[in-house]
Amino acid sequence: MAQETYYVKGMSCTSCAKTFENNVKDIESVEDAHVNFGASKITVQGDASIQQLEQAGAFESLSVSKQYEKHSPRRLNTLKSNWHIVASSIFLLIGIYLLVQLGEEHPVTTSAFLASIAVGGYQLLSTGVRHLLRLRFDMKTLMTIAVIGAAIIGEWVEGAVVVILFAISEALERFSIDRARSSIQSLMELAPDTARVRRNNELMELNVSNIQVGDTVIIKPGEKIPVDGMVTKGESTINQAAITGESVPVFKAENEEVFAGTLNEEGYLEVNVQKLAEDSTLAKIIHLVEEAQNEKAPAQQFIDRFAAYYTPLIMVVALGVATVPPVFFGLSFETWVYQGLAVLVVGCPCALVISTPVAIVTAIGSAARNGVLIKGGAYLEALGQVKTIAFDKTGTITQGKPVVQSYQLFDESISPEYFFEKAYTLEALSQHPLAKAITEYANEHVGHGPLSDVTDFQSITGRGVTGEIDRSQFKIGSPSMFDLNSEQQTAVNEARQSGHTVIIMSENERVLGLVSIADAIRPMAQNMIAKLNKLNINRTVLLTGDHEVTAKSISHQVGIKQYLSQLLPKDKQVKVKELQEQHGQIAMVGDGVNDAPALATANVGIAMGGAGTDTALETADIALMGDDLSKLPYTMKLSRKALNIIKQNIVFALTTKALALLLVIPGWLTLWIAILADMGATLLVTLNALRLLKLKD
Template identity: 55%
Template sequence: MPEQTSKTYRVQGFSCAGCANTFEQNVKRLDGVTEASVNFGASKITVYGLTSREALEKAGSFENLKILDEKEKQEKQLPFWKQKETIKVYVSAILLLASWYVSSVLEDSWIPTIGYGASIVIGGYTLFRKGLKNLSRLQFDMSTLMTIAILGAAAIGEWGEGATVVILFAISEALETYSMDKARQSIASLMDIAPNEALVRRNEKEIVLRVEDIRLGDIMIVKPGQKLAMDGKVVRGASTINQAAITGESIPVAKTVADEVYAGTLNEEGLLEVEVTKRVEDTTLAKIIHLVEEAQAERAPSQAFVDKFAKYYTPVIIVIAFLIATLPPLFTGNWVDWIYQGLAVLVVGCPCALVVSTPVAIVTAIGNAAKNGVLIKGGIHLETAGALKAIAFDKTGTLTKGIPVVTEMEPFGSNREDVLRIAALLEKGSQHPLASAIIRKAEQEKVLEIGEVKDFQSVTGKGVQGNLDNIRYTLGSPSFLETVLGRMSSSQKSIIQDLEEKGNTVIVLGSQKEILGCLAIADEVRESSKRVIQKLYQVGIEKTIMLTGDNPRAAQAIGNQIGVTDIQAELLPQDKLEVIKGLRTTYKGVAMVGDGINDAPALAASSVGIAMGGAGTDTALETADIALMSDDLEKLPLTMKLSRRALAIIKQNISFSLAIKAAALLLVIPGWLTLWLAIFADMGATLLVTLNSLRLLRVKE
């Protein structure tokens, strides 16, 4: 779509997906509007072009929709049993019951017919207005089908059943609205996490400002027990911060000067002074809310199938209903009974349960995940994750802490300090993750000297070379040193092998003449890694694959410790990409878990890219399909469990919706399908599908 003016509004009052679609079409027809897109899950509309709130509210008048600015908080609505439309249903129900009673007492009286008629008009006024307008445009949606069925029932004298259908349909719509609101509450609660104002020091004065008026560089003063209103960096003080709202971690995190803090988190102990580093619309919490709302608009494969099916299903039902109402009477002459059966088929044809079967489940699952510190970027990723059998992990920084340390040093006939000094000087020019471990060790032992390495050369994935004091040194993997020098004694190989079998990565130092020594470097395994892998097996993951650039023996030692099923070692960055492509083919889909930065190509090539540490990196939030907001894997089993449960519930909902329709249609054959039974089947299916979806709110670790 070409660049053009766009504005997003919040919409209050959506009752169903069909109404949202009607509103979208109405807005597209407004003067000045070039395109419009409704996000039913998040109750939002994005309008391209120029229009006003008044014009949008007019486009939504059929549903009494209220339009608000995106940042404007929704007004608290009355409970549905107190709303104006519902009160009409109460009156309609009372008239229906009274008419039933009168008809049982007074036979052949016209009073019940008047009561039924009044019940139909009062309870179905809004429905008829929508239905007749749609009928005039030949738009056959739920309102159109119900209007034809109810008016048809009245026309053939079935006033009581027509009134019953009106009331049952109203109850069905109220329950659907209630369930959708319940599903959306997960996101609404996120929006209320951060305070609307904060105490700020500006120009040596302390003032309370609304978050919209706080500027970058302002100093925010946060007292114990207060929530942070903005993202920032601690400039004074120390405290523990409860970050559960952002990362899902229940254990508070210690924060001191220079540490990052996030809007919506709770300061538990000390007084903090925080320099504001992001505007209110750019905070991590704001990004999470935005991305979750966008995710709810993403159509999952099953939802796309349902929408496509419903598009053809409704016209087909209308044709079937027409044929039932007209063909049999040509042979039997019994027009009233067969027209009645045709009207009942129209009611059964309402695709309410089918249409709502997927979106409620997806909105509920994504909302539950967000509250637990997991950002799922759309229904398609939720469904894909739910069907996975294999997960690949980057080792460094994912299964391990990502902070390598030198554990052992073995000089081969050389001085120990010289080996460490030369290795550290060579690594000063390297970007390799292991370089920092060697330099830290040299600093600790105070052997890091100022020295200039000349003719420095880095060989990606293998090692480095350089001249020091007119001697050419090589530092790298054992295989690289053996290639360069062409020799390595059996005793040296044995020492290196022993170190590797303990889970170390071994770096060897050599000159042009001989091998001088080796350094063993290990990356500490996260305490949670083994526990997470075991939980993944419990939720149905069959294969866990560790990807690493380590040598096979070191990789095997760490892999055995953690409990992964497969290990791929000595991989260069491009090798990881190829491995992921192969795994996708082998297992018909694979997830890749990494830090979202170094593993970007592999994450992109996987079926589902899962990045961890999303709260601290914009890259993870933007590039991954799923982001674990904490810098840990603890929430991964919950993500897989929730995805699997959501996929199962979506399949159950679709199957049940179609089965109940088929069963009701079969009742036409013996002539047992009645109008009230048809609407009851439709309402019951919608209610059961909705309640089934809301079970996803209860999924926990």
């Protein structure tokens, strides 16, 4: 069966989304359907037209489109879309005036209230009656029974007020949910719709969906980059904040990668297209965020199970309130039927059901806008409970690249320029990463003269290289290749105590000096660990394949409390399991490539640099899109705040319902109080969740 995905406008509650999904499934030509409430999308398996889908969503005036439509700035729903609320309110005021003038029983008075209920509650009542006939008990079913019951017992004013307040509640709720979805919608609006493309020496304006791999795209200063690609001409600073969360623009030149949705700030660029628009990093982020927002956290799964029993229970309680006092205790039938109807209204599960998903949608969308991809509510919730974080060393705490830290000359007769000129000449012939560190340092800091010819060059595996330069025999490599005196050996030991790898060079067996090389620690690593400590992360652990001296040194410099050294990738996985047994839930931070087994084993796997690697996006539960460790404390704060808000919302929703229901005992519960309690609870849990939008990196 064919499968199509459509964007839906107007879904404001999870129960309405479920109703829409069921209605679509009822279409004869549809095999299956699945609504993603967070992303406001529906995936349909089978054959259905947009008209059929909109008919299925007519109960909430849903509109359906194949392509995402960019929105104008969000504002509270306009007068045009809420005319029924205004008209219903006018009829209510007329009815109240006639009530005073003509009396409650006059047909004209009743007609005014009936018009108010019909105009304001047409969609509510038509949907509720249809669900009642199908024995589907949701929020609108309960409201419909309450309004019809109020009309039957002659409570016209309160029936009309319930309809109007419910309509206002839905309008405000729809606005609030749109705000919660605003983060992902802003991502979808990042990339331009069209681009200038040079194809076959011809310049043309194309829709981004028609751009092919291998095309050349022209980007002028101030324009957004439409596709992922490689710069082939020009250079510029690129604002990548939308993708990686980096606050500082990044300089890009030829043969460097750029991403769709980023902003070209000042230079002219020509970019060779590497990926189709639907395969770009931005497209992958949007897809993963949409899926993540629909992924239910354990708290939401509990609420869904609870609501399945809660709604029928409310129906039974309302029936009991309406019948038991008049039947068994001879009390007023009209009074207690009214109380039963109020119980139905106040018992609506809307606030409870929406309390968790609105927080998850907001948190995941907000994180994505700040360069952090959280792949589901379960991971968001799990991270908030983590007290132990394990870090890979290479490429995570360190930059993953050997860099010269210092050097020391043992022969005063030679200059640094002479030392590094000979070192450069030899190491330029080697492919070893340490050799590259020396040649780069010589280029950047000391300089070197014209390269001399090297004869009798020899590479000694695992130790170093030798060769003859200007009739002198030079050796450069591990200290084990040389006979060192006590002073030289002390210098080597001191460098090693700092976690550095030592390289020594000699000329004709005369030791000239040493170079200390280390994988440079990321500048933000120490600050990141300090912030985690303030967040009461009780234990931080460094996992590395390096020897103990290096692991100890780096842990001490950064502030990590524990280190485990000389670990192979498979050993890291074992250590993660041991840490779980000792300390409970743990998070693992790595580069997403050789750390994949450990990342998968941890309760929450966090990958660095997701924007550049598909592996990180696929293997990790959370991806820091930029190579920025400072995003980790922000993500921890966001997850904990989201977890607290979910708990607050659940407690608040249940407490509000319980307090309102207690008013039944003295007979004080009215339809007015019931609808205000339900509406207030729904709006407050939504607004509480929207506080997550204010949390900044």
